[in-house]
Amino acid sequence: MGIRVEEITCKSALTGSGSHYRLNPYGGCEHACAYCYATYLARWRGQSGPWGSWVQVKTNIPRVLERELARKQGIEVFLSTACDVYQPVEEKYRLTRQCLSVLALAAQREDGPGVRVLTKSDRVLHDVDVLTAFPPDRLQVGFSITTHDDETAALIEPGASAPSRRLAAVTTLTGAGIRAGLFVSPVLPYITERDLPALLDRAEQAGCRFVGFDLLNYLDQHVGGTLREAYEHLGADALARLEEARHSARYEPAVRRLISRAMRSRTFDDMQ
Ligand code: SF4
Numbered sequence: 001m002g003i004r005v006e007e008i009t010c011k012s013a014l015t016g017s018g019s020h021y022r023l024n025p026y027g028g029c030e031h032a033c034a035y036c037y038a039t040y041l042a043r044w045r046g047q048s049g050p051w052g053s054w055v056q057v058k059t060n061i062p063r064v065l066e067r068e069l070a071r072k073q074g075i076e077v078f079l080s081t082a083c084d085v086y087q088p089v090e091e092k093y094r095l096t097r098q099c100l101s102v103l104a105l106a107a108q109r110e111d112g113p114g115v116r117v118l119t120k121s122d123r124v125l126h127d128v129d130v131l132t133a134f135p136p137d138r139l140q141v142g143f144s145i146t147t148h149d150d151e152t153a154a155l156i157e158p159g160a161s162a163p164s165r166r167l168a169a170v171t172t173l174t175g176a177g178i179r180a181g182l183f184v185s186p187v188l189p190y191i192t193e194r195d196l197p198a199l200l201d202r203a204e205q206a207g208c209r210f211v212g213f214d215l216l217n218y219l220d221q222h223v224g225g226t227l228r229e230a231y232e233h234l235g236a237d238a239l240a241r242l243e244e245a246r247h248s249a250r251y252e253p254a255v256r257r258l259i260s261r262a263m264r265s266r267t268f269d270d271m272q
Pocket of ligand 1: 029030031032033035036037038082083084120160
């Protein structure tokens with residue numbers, strides 16, 4: 001699929017309030033996950049075409065960020081909520097790298113920011129030199145993941161790195177002294193329910209420092225159609241479980257029990 005790339009400028013870099021801010025160098029996301037909650041942004045940003053077919057690039061964001069950080073103390077910055085900061089377009093524009101360089105410099109200050117990066121791409125490994133410039137207690141890198149199985153992930157997260165590559169990236173980052181781990185997000189009916197124990201085994205083998213879970217309801221109508229299409233490839237049992245979970249108040253309690261069982265006796269921090 002061809003990607004439409006639009007260069008834009010931004011007036012502000014950080015969004016949020018108090019001490020919690022988000023930083024999105026890009027609008028839209030080439031990873032095109034079937035459950036993506038950010039698809040509503042297409043209309044808001046005046047974009048047409050399927051989610052994953054366009055990206056807006058905020059070319060001036062590193063400079064805007066630098067100005068804003070000079071005025072803020074003791075904040076937490078999260079990359080990212082409405083895009084993956086290591087989607088393919090980063091290879092050309094390097095905006096995430098530039099923003100992280102600005103943040104790493106600011107993080108040297110006593111009142112500098114703490115930074116959390118969340119991605120589904122092992123392109124983050126291109127920036128190990130920048131990531132190791134942070135004070136270790138000021139940076140965390142998480143990989144969001146729904147299954148350890150590369151084939152299943154290719155159906156639901158077609159543009160992202162395979163889970164095996166994400167897990168290998170965790171090993172590389174922890175080896176470089178960076179606090180890295182996984183966010184099981186979202187916990188998908190049938191897929192994550194089936195794969196969680198094996199996924200956590202792989203997480204331990206990879207040296208994850210933490211595992212978090214996102215129990216937000218991603219199953220509502222705005223992601224329903226795309227997700228359903230992906231589940232059709234997995235067979236009738238998968239589709240039936242998806243439909244059951246979407247209409248049952250018992251899904252979330254069942255997931256909480258599943259997580260609690262699967263996390264028993266694990267060695268990493270549970271960040272549920
Ligand atoms: S990586 Fe995140 S922002 Fe990108 S499509 Fe997937 S869920 Fe959406």
